[in-house]
Amino acid sequence: MTELAIGHVTTDCAHAADLAGFYAALLDRSVDPGATEFFATVGRESGAHPVLMFIQVPDRTAGKNSIHLDLHAPDVAAEVARAIGLGAKHVADFAEYGAVWTTLADPEGNLFDIGTGQA
Structure with missing residues (x-):
């Protein structure tokens, strides 16, 4: 082990x-x-x-980061709005693989997701 x-x-x-x-x-x-x-x-x-x-x-690596945080919340819309209020930028909304999430970029452009946590 x-x-x-x-x-x-x-x-x-x-x-x-x-x-x-x-x-x-x-x-x-x-x-x-x-x-x-x-x-x-x-x-x-x-x-x-x-x-x-x-x-x-x-010398940050250019382009899309290949590892990112997936954050889970019961009220995705409220947490996305709060993240944007803190300085995040909305990238896209997704509903795939049995899950729903929003991808955002933090103030330095790193991507992260907020979703329901159900897949």
């Missing part, structure tokens, strides 16, 4: 503290103490798993 576990979901970004602030607000969490433009986390202090980690990099 493996001892592997997901420790962090890491996002390369231009400004770590700002992007951490967006996701902290979206998830109703706090940015962990010590956040800077270079490095920030959400969830480490509270013991949440996985911890979201944001690291400033000078």
Whole structure:
């Protein structure tokens, strides 16, 4: 049996503290103490798993990110509206594979989904 576990979901970004602030607000969490433009986390202090980690990099990969967060909510429309109010941009709405979700882009253009969690 493996001892592997997901420790962090890491996002390369231009400004770590700002992007951490967006996701902290979206998830109703706090940015962990010590956040800077270079490095920030959400969830480490509270013991949440996985911890979201944001690291400033000078050379982000261009194009669509191949890994993204799927967030689940009972009221998708309300959470999508709240995300947009926090600075996300609406990308598209989907109803496929027995699930319904909305794809958004965070303030730095990283894609994430908010859906019902039913597939």
